[in-house]
Structure formats: C-alpha cells, structure tokens
Amino acid sequence: MTATYAFALSAAHEAASAQHYPQGTLFVVATPIGNLADISLRALHVLALADAIACEDTRHTQALLRAYGIDKAPAQLLAVHQHNEAQAAHLVVERLQQGQRIAYASDAGTPAISDPGARLVAAVRAAGLAVVPLPGASSITAALSVAGIVTPGAQDSGFVFAGFLPAKAAEREAAVQGLAGEPRAVVLLEAPHRIEALARALAVLGKRPVTVARELTKQFEEIATVDAADLPQWFMNGPQRTRGEFVLVLHSAVVAAESGSEQRILRLLLSELPLKTAVRLAADITGASRNVLYDAALALKKDESGG
Known part of the structure; x- marks a missing residue:
C-alpha cells in the first residue's frame, strides 16, 4: 500500500x-x-x-x-x-x-x-x-455530467438509460429506430469489439449530437461530442478510439427553429389517418415530441372544424 x-x-x-x-x-x-x-x-x-x-x-x-x-x-x-x-x-x-x-x-x-x-x-x-x-x-452519471445535454430548444428534460443495445445487427438497428423517436437524452454502454457497429447504427440519426466518453477517469480518457452521422468517421480517425469501455450519450432531440415542415407532415398525415396514428408517425419522422405534435394536431382539427 x-x-x-x-x-x-x-x-x-x-x-x-x-x-x-x-x-x-x-x-x-x-x-x-x-x-x-x-x-x-x-x-x-x-x-x-x-x-x-x-x-x-x-x-x-x-x-x-x-x-x-x-x-x-x-x-x-x-x-x-x-x-x-x-x-x-x-x-x-x-x-x-x-x-x-x-x-x-x-x-x-x-x-x-x-x-x-x-x-x-x-x-x-x-x-x-x-x-x-x-x-x-458511476460511468453513467460521469458521462452525463460532461455531456451538456440541457441544450436550447430541447423538447424534454431528463434522460433514459438504455444500457447495451442488442448484439445482432437487425435487432440493434430496430432499437436505434426506436430511439429516434425518444426526445430525451439516451445513455448507452458498449464494449470495444462492438463500438464501431454501434456507431454505424447510430449514424442514421443524422445531426443529433452524441457524446462519446471513453475510458472515463483513466489515463487515456477521451470525451468528444459529434453528430451521429459523423460517428463512424470519428472512430476511424484514431485507431486508439476503439479501445476501452464506452458510455455514449445521445443528446435530447431539439425542436427546429422553424416548425413548418413538422406542421406540413402532420397535416398530410391527418388527412389520411386517425389523429393518434398521425401523431405517432409524425413523431417518428421528425423526431419531434409526441406531446407537442398531439397538441398541434388538436389545434389543426379545431381549425378545420371552425371551432
């Protein structure tokens, strides 16, 4: 000692x-x-x-x-x-x-x-x-504390701990699609031999920021925030970046400054589908909060009825 x-x-x-x-x-x-x-x-x-x-x-x-x-x-x-x-x-x-x-x-x-x-x-x-x-x-709270997930325009506060996503490619991709509609921050864990596969799966989330925390508290600790689409390249840019244990924080979904596209998508879906189904699909497509879209759908229905 x-x-x-x-x-x-x-x-x-x-x-x-x-x-x-x-x-x-x-x-x-x-x-x-x-x-x-x-x-x-x-x-x-x-x-x-x-x-x-x-x-x-x-x-x-x-x-x-x-x-x-x-x-x-x-x-x-x-x-x-x-x-x-x-x-x-x-x-x-x-x-x-x-x-x-x-x-x-x-x-x-x-x-x-x-x-x-x-x-x-x-x-x-x-x-x-x-x-x-x-x-x-705790690696989870350590990563959250430096991720800066409370960003202007965030739809919802709080976070979801998802842990390790499935190892099989199809199941992992399905899980990522499910996370696409989650407005809160999501904390993920991953092992070095699967981190690149996870990065490729998360890339479909486009501009949504992801904080990667590698080897927390250790000599070669590394923390970076990049867009999900850029994650695969980030790992390719340094061979050492695939080593160690990982915590990833998928940041809160952010409301776009202009919501015209969301309104247009919602209006189109409402013209063909029941309100709840339209809201669910609009949330999946845009990444917007279901609660926000539901309120918007009610307002659109009210306008159409002249109420």
Whole structure:
C-alpha cells in the first residue's frame, strides 16, 4: 500500500467510524471505474469493517482491497455475479440472518445499475433485511455530467438509460429506430469489439449530437461530442478510439427553429389517418415530441372544424 492510500484508510476510519453500521445489513458499495482515488471514505471504512464482501469477481476485488491496504481472507470473499446471483443470494441472506455485515461490490462503479446486484438486493429485501447504499463512482452519471445535454430548444428534460443495445445487427438497428423517436437524452454502454457497429447504427440519426466518453477517469480518457452521422468517421480517425469501455450519450432531440415542415407532415398525415396514428408517425419522422405534435394536431382539427 502506498503512503497516500495508507493515509486515506486512516482518514476513512477517522471520518466514518462514529457512524452506525448495523449488523445483519447488506452495504451496496460503489467502487472506482478506473481511478483508484475515486473511492469514498465511507466505502473504505465499510470494506474494512465488513465480515464478508460479496463481489462480482473475487480476484478483482481482492486486488482492489490490497491497493487500499485492506486485508481479507479468501473465505471472506463471496462470488456473486450474473451467472450465480440468484443462488448466491441465499448464502448472503443466511449470513445476514446470522448478524454479519456484508458489503457488495461489482467490478467497477455502482452495483445493480448495469452490473449485477439487483437480484441480490431484491432477495435481501424480500427476507426483511436492511440494505444501505454507499454512493460513489458511476460511468453513467460521469458521462452525463460532461455531456451538456440541457441544450436550447430541447423538447424534454431528463434522460433514459438504455444500457447495451442488442448484439445482432437487425435487432440493434430496430432499437436505434426506436430511439429516434425518444426526445430525451439516451445513455448507452458498449464494449470495444462492438463500438464501431454501434456507431454505424447510430449514424442514421443524422445531426443529433452524441457524446462519446471513453475510458472515463483513466489515463487515456477521451470525451468528444459529434453528430451521429459523423460517428463512424470519428472512430476511424484514431485507431486508439476503439479501445476501452464506452458510455455514449445521445443528446435530447431539439425542436427546429422553424416548425413548418413538422406542421406540413402532420397535416398530410391527418388527412389520411386517425389523429393518434398521425401523431405517432409524425413523431417518428421528425423526431419531434409526441406531446407537442398531439397538441398541434388538436389545434389543426379545431381549425378545420371552425371551432
């Protein structure tokens, strides 16, 4: 352990030891997504205090603990990953019922978001036992914080977490078509071996901005915002850009300064189709908000009826 982390562990005990950490509790611990300094003091204290640590990969977590100077015997590390989570949860529940304090840590970031952990938490809650979150690093919120998704003219606020899109080309393209009509920002995750295929699929979204966050918090971190249509070329411009782990933020759909084309499309569709169908298709075609188009369709119907 370096002197820096020795001081951090000492500071963690000093800052967090006075708090109450009840027995028979599962502590869900966020761990760094790359930079080891992104650990919270409370997380360090609880990882050291825990009777056992459930983890996605015991070898990875053991290395992480040793980096901070925390010693745990191999028997204190319980493998709880996507392939055994339901079964392993029973063992965790039994230990909690015996009064043990157990921490759960996935390989990186906040558990149970894209990583395993949700089934474990559900099983613990179903058993009537306490679950306490220890917030910290998350690639999703890190990417959102630098994407600048609140842009002038945005139709709707907020974001949607879509995670990994399907691996098969046809299913991925269908998913992207579905995202075309989503006015809110969309957060996607992708692995290096599929990132170029995802870029090609997203290119059909044209001028809609996409923020690419690669290797967040690590030495070769890279963050860039480009139009969806330019994504494939952006990756081709640097061989290193396909390496690492990726978070992509598809920005909010933006209302065009002139809505004449939307009105024209909506009017044409209304002349042939029921109102709700016309609104849905107009939203898919233009990327405009369904709520906005629905209000516009009602106004058009009212004008035509002379009301």
